[in-house]
Amino acid sequence: MYLPLRSISVFHAVARSGSISSAAEELNVTPSAVSQQIQALETHLGTSLMVKVGRGVALTEAGERYFSMIAEEIDRISEATQSIRGLRPVTLLTVRATPTLSSKWLLPRLRSFLDANPDLEVRLNGTNEVTDFTRETVDVEIRHGRGQWPGLFTEGLTEEWFFPVCSPGYAAADSMNVADVAQHRLIQSVKSQVQWPYWFSMSKITPPNQMRRVLFDRSHMAVDAAADGIGLALESSLMMWRELRDGSLVCPVRKPPKISQTTQWIVCPVDHLRKNKVSVFIDWLRAEVAQWQAEQAQYLRLPF
Missing domain, CATH: 1.10.10.10 (Winged helix-like DNA-binding domain superfamily/Winged helix DNA-binding domain)
Structure with a gap:
């Protein structure tokens, strides 16, 4: 009408x-x-x-x-x-990332991206669900896995180091041999790519038939549990960098095996790279990773 x-x-x-x-x-x-x-x-x-x-x-x-x-x-x-009237136009950037990376690594750094890009509004979707880019309006994903997704742009975020950690109140740094680890309650994130049996095999130690374990489905829960003194967690330096920096987590094991992997990947359709908001975000990620790597070498006490 x-x-x-x-x-x-x-x-x-x-x-x-x-x-x-x-x-x-x-x-x-x-x-x-x-x-x-x-x-x-x-x-x-x-x-x-x-x-x-x-x-x-x-x-x-x-x-x-x-x-x-x-x-x-x-x-x-x-x-x-x-x-x-007078409001500036805003462009929405939708980023999907795993819950642990979102809360432990990405969120503490996000302010610098927002300050540098005032015309971008960011939606951070923290989930382990893999994005179907043909159906979902996600611009870029930081995906947990092994980097094998044909047809998509894929770039590893950074190399991560995996080693046992605990609260300094639970055990002091360098206070254990690798053989002592099996005697403790072991915290495990069930979705982590590095699990305790693999760590024991890399340490050339036969684990006990029945390990005392507490299991979580999110790595950030395992990190927090270790900081709370529940036991020993096997986690990534990327996910627990802040706790290592602040001293709320330490590595209690002398000379643990060197285990490194890339478990987080920048993923999106190739044509998304032509979007300015996506290329700006990926460039920012690369710069933040480089800065984190420099800080890790300078401030974090890695056990290797």
Whole structure:
């Protein structure tokens, strides 16, 4: 149904001010243009809305009823229009990453990206669900895995080191031999690519038939459990860098085996790389990784 929105707006201005000339001045048009719009609206509605009274106008009964029905909505539209004027355009960048990487590594660094890119609005989707780029509106993903996803742009985020850690209140740094580890409660993230049996095999130690374990489905839970003194966790330097830096986690094992892997990958369709927001984000990721690697070499006490 056709709505004469211009005429409705003019009627609202006249009814509110009680004067055609005042409404014309407010709308920056001539009084005759205002009168023409009122006549057009009356023709459209099939009824008279106002009559001249002296140098002003008065609403008819139909005009009063019509004004009472539209006034609040017109005011709301006016307020919405004024509030949105002058706002800068915002581009949404949707990033998907694993929950642990999102909370432990990405989120603490995100402010620098937002400050450097004020025209970008970031939606960070922390999940282990693999993105179906043909159906989901995700721009770029940092995916956990082994980097084998044909047809997609794939770049390893960084090399990670895996070693046992615990709260310094649980055991001091360098206080154990590798053979002592099996005597402790072992914290394990079930989705980690490096598990305790592999660590024992790399240490050339036969683990006990029944290990005392506590299992979590998220690495950040395993990191927090170790910091809380529950036992020994086998985790990635990427995921626990802050706890290592702050001293809430230490490696209690002298000369643990050197185990490194790349488990986090920048992934997106190749054509997404042509989007400025995606290329800017990936460049920022690379710079942050380089800075993290430098800080790791300078400040983190790795056991190798």
